Amino acid sequence: MEGTILSSSPQVARAWLRASSKQWTAVLREREEQVFLVLTLVIGALVGAAVVAFILLTERFGARLYPAGGMGLRRLLVPVAGSLGMGYLLYRYFPDARGSGVPQTKAALYAREGRISLATVIGKFFCTSATLASGIPLGREGPAVQVGAGIASVLGRWLGLRPERVKALLPVGASAAIAAAFNTPMAAVLFSLEEVVGDLHAPVLGSVVLASATSWAVLRLLLGNNPLFQVPQYQLLNPWELGIYAILGVAGGFVSVAFTKLLLWIRANFLKFPKKTEWFRPVAGGVLVGITGWFVPELLGVGYNHVGAALNGGMALKLMALLLVLKLVAVAICYGSGNAGGIFGPSLFLGAMLGGVAGNVANHFFPNTVGTPGAYALVGMGTAFAGIVRAPMTSVLMIFEITRDYAVIVPLMISNLVSFFISARLQPNPIYEALAHQDGIHLPKAESRQGKRRQVNDAMRPPTGVLRAEMTVQEALEKVTGSEFASWPVCDDNGVVGVVSLQQLNDAAREGSASRRLSELVDPDDFPHVHMDHPLHLALERMGSNQLDLLPVVSRANQHQLRAVVTLEDVLAHYGVEKEVGK
Template sequence: MTDFLPTTPATSTPSPPSEISAPKIRSHRHFSIAAPLSEERFFLVLAVFIGIFSGLAVVCFRLAIDWTRIGLLGPAPEPHSLRVLLAPFLGGLLVAVLVIHFFPLVRGSGVNQTKAALYIFNGYIPFRTAVGKFITAAIAIGSGHSLGPEDPSLQIGASIASALGRRMDFSRDKLRLLAPIGAAAGLAAAFNAPISAVLFVIEEVIGRWSAGILGSVVLAAISSVVVVRGFLGTQPLFRIPPLTVFRPGELLAYIVLGVIGGFGAVIFAKAIGYLRPRLRRLPASTQYLQPALAGLLIGAIGYLGEPQVMGAGYEYIDQAMHDQFTWKLLLVFAGLKILATTLSFVSGTPGGMFAPALFVGAMLGGAVGGVERHFYPHLTGTTGTYALVGVGVLFAGFLRAPMTS
């Protein structure tokens, strides 16, 4: 089981940060608990338990986000409401205090941090990171910051798997195998879609197909989704619209959508890449204000009339797929979502990029479909079909995960 992932030479492995300098993991050749089972079967059984625990954690995470959102913003954010203006500011300020003083390793989305733990620290992710990510991301997303719950769920699942491995005194090599298993479980629970989670973890976290660990990854993902559906129901994040038969005349429109989506992904990534290092060079004292000021700007967008860009925005993706907005409004939503998400992410606010990428893709796709239907009504399918394709285009371009999309 130790050859399923690329190995990192022991001489080049740096020491973990001070927060994760826990007692050294003892290296055992065999697990005493696994004596009656073969090692492969034991990992499959363990994967089921990782999926169950990760699913329970994500259920609590999603409920925490919903309760925070309802408590701070109300059932539905309304323009010209002081709650909409101030909630992201106050949420950002509280998150900054928690990150700086209690959970310094929870910044970012969680995907790159999980990859770093896998390849640099041999799969070691402190359980404190899962707790901190849970608390700070729930506050940030629930208060209206333009981020999503999927990436934090991935990191929470990986942290739970790492904690179980340490509890069982796994060797470092075997501990490395658990991080992608937990990551798949957490992401599957957040997406309510095990296949997409498995593909993303293999494509982005592991970086290559690994037959030896694939069975455990699939089992963990399925187990977590079963738990989530048992508690929260089988309702998907958004409803897939009725799909129309492809017409050859639409090919040009889909090409245009691909080009526009590619430019949108580049603008999104460039904005983050430009602002993030510049904000990091500011004095340390400004770290308290960066998430709060980002929240104030996002709150201002909502206050002035576009609260749809606040939070993950899945309900608005659903509405875009069912032709609830004009194409001009869809373009406005896409541009403001890029702005709001960039502000949230570069300020160091914990939260994910999956949901914003899906949101922007749906809006751009729906806008392209709306324009074509306006000028060439006899050539085009439904706007919802274009919105669905746009989701895949942005996901592939921005997150660089074409197989998952």
């Protein structure tokens, strides 16, 4: 009898789990909004605690590994060992934890149904903490965004929320991370909406605000009410000084473009190396940082203590100019080679050094008529952030929350606007979108993120009439005889590789190329296509410019993955003009 009871226990447990799952599903259907609200509070608290741990690990552990007065050999060996060890872990166990974290979060939001795995969250936290603690001069805020969004994603999926609700939780976690990382809850809300979602009127605004406030409260509870930087009060001494701040904006724009282009160029070249070299590529950054850190120890780590010195006028002009150049090159190589870390912190560091240099020069030529170098260093931080990250509104609000002083707002706005304008003109593709594109992920532009009506998703149909790339022109002509379309997608074993039209096939046959394969008529790296969230008018424009009546709808994560097709007939029908076409 005892054996019968034991054998029936697993069945009883499974039946109980099924019943509980059904009950929970019913609760979710009835009270999803209340569950989402409670989950927002939980996410804010957990992310706030995680960011506090981030701060303690990267700052205190790093101070023990390479103390300021320690041996120069330690400053050489620690970054090399850290980049080598973390490079192997990233390659072997946590491939999705490499890089900044912001483009990866946006990719999860727009191309992966809001999914960030628990392994990625753990790997991002551990590998970034160890990398930064070893002296690699990258930032912790970008990785914190991915960790925060990952915690939200894991909790949402564990509770069984619908995919749309899980995706809505990602900006909630991102906002909580920025609020705790910078001690700036308002700027965190704006960044989450301005950069991650791309829509200041997003329906998740309330949840984003709530999570940001909760995370900020946890930060204050654990670490106290200490601002990221201790800065004195600044003032504008002369209205003509605004012209100097505009010149700082020009310099900040060019520095932002130089940094972005250099980083993207270096990373593109590292990506050309064989896949098997991925685990030791980060050592390139570690060796550079170790050698330069031997002679210039101020280069090691995030460097916020040196930013604080520049803000308070405690750093020499030559040292700031040297750190500006060395940090720009070191960050570009460390990030491009594949180390874990972000560009938030480095952008603030570069801006502070640039502003400090500009402030010292201004004081040399116009003594007693301009503000202190620290004021220019502060404005420079926002200037570089606006030019590199392309979030000008966030940068203004962030610097204001750091200083809590209105006097710096007008110079900051002028400098930010100039920097943003120059950066956007000389580097049209923002850095996060460019990094994602290098990984084969096509993030949506602002207009497609905000356009909720008349998208390709509304008019597409399952793919039909697909032609194989190994078919000849003659075989394709025979297959499409009687087809209702005049264009067809071409696919091979890896997915869609192009589109051919009836006109192309007929022209090839007339020229005596009937035996040519279709793969010779298409370009797999550059073929007309659309994504599901593209506006329908863009599909019409691409059909017209390529003389096609059908376009493949492909995945943003892989442009060769055929999701559907959209036809001219379906687009016109969606606009309600099919009857006129029939006539």
